[in-house]
Amino acid sequence: MTYQGEVLSIGALLERAQTGSATTPGAGVGVRHTAAGNAASCASLLAAGGSVESCWRFGILQTLDDYTSTLRRGGTALAAEVFASEPAPTGAIQLDAAFAALADHLAERDGWQTPAWALDPARQAEGWFPSVPAIFRAEAEQDSPRAFRQRGIFITGRSLSRA
Numbered sequence: 001m002t003y004q005g006e007v008l009s010i011g012a013l014l015e016r017a018q019t020g021s022a023t024t025p026g027a028g029v030g031v032r033h034t035a036a037g038n039a040a041s042c043a044s045l046l047a048a049g050g051s052v053e054s055c056w057r058f059g060i061l062q063t064l065d066d067y068t069s070t071l072r073r074g075g076t077a078l079a080a081e082v083f084a085s086e087p088a089p090t091g092a093i094q095l096d097a098a099f100a101a102l103a104d105h106l107a108e109r110d111g112w113q114t115p116a117w118a119l120d121p122a123r124q125a126e127g128w129f130p131s132v133p134a135i136f137r138a139e140a141e142q143d144s145p146r147a148f149r150q151r152g153i154f155i156t157g158r159s160l161s162r163a
Contacts, residue, residue, distance in 0.1 A: 027072070031081045033066040035099050039087030046091045053088065056130040060098045064160060067106055076110050084109075086117035096149040097125040104147035105160075126154040132156060 025118055042059035046052070063082065069123040071079035083103040089096055100123035107114040117123075132140045132155060 002155040013074050023117040029159045031070055031078065031084075032063075033082070034085055035063045035083050035103065036087045038063045038066070039090050039095070041098055042092075043088065043090045046095075048133055052094055053131060055092065056098065059090070059095060060102055060130070061160075063099070063102060064106075067102075071110070072117075076112055079110070080107070083115050083118065086115070093123075094125040094130070094153070095129045097123045098130065098148075098153055099123070101145075101153055103150040105145050110145060118154045123151060127152055127154070129154050131159065 022053075038059045042055040045055055045058065067079050067082045070082055083106075087099045088094070090099075098116040100120065103118040104114045106112075107118075129137055129140055130153065136156055137154065140156045140159075141149075143157040145153045145160075
């Protein structure tokens with residue numbers, strides 16, 4: 001079996017894994033996906049007739065997954081780069097506000113500087129409950145993190161939970 005150009009036996013691979021001399025998969029890889037890229041994909045999805053709700057799942061939750069993966073792989077400084085470039089308008093103010101809210105929320109949670117674009121007061125929705133059934137709206141109004149609530153987006157405590 002080959003490992004970084006070397007031909008190694010299974011035993012040698014196991015030994016490297018046990019001694020910690022093997023490199024972590026993905027180590028040295030920078031940011032793979034960004035909020036700006038996911039917002040552009042949402043804009044295309046919306047232009048093709050997709051819903052704002054589907055863009056919440058694809059754009060916002062995908063960005064959360066991308067951030068979490070980058071955080072695990074490269075730490076906080078690298079993960080913050082997921083939000084370094086300002087996402088262009090998607091065509092739905094709710095999504096534009098949600099990208100800003102997510103950046104602000106994660107910056108506050110993980111201790112990095114919120115990007116200036118995320119503080120733009122124009123990134124504001126009005127009473128949007130993405131993927132929150134009516135029965136859970138009171139809970140969302142109460143539990144929504146500050147960054148989302150401040151921008152008029154109401155989510156439950158489970159809305160940002162990922163498997």
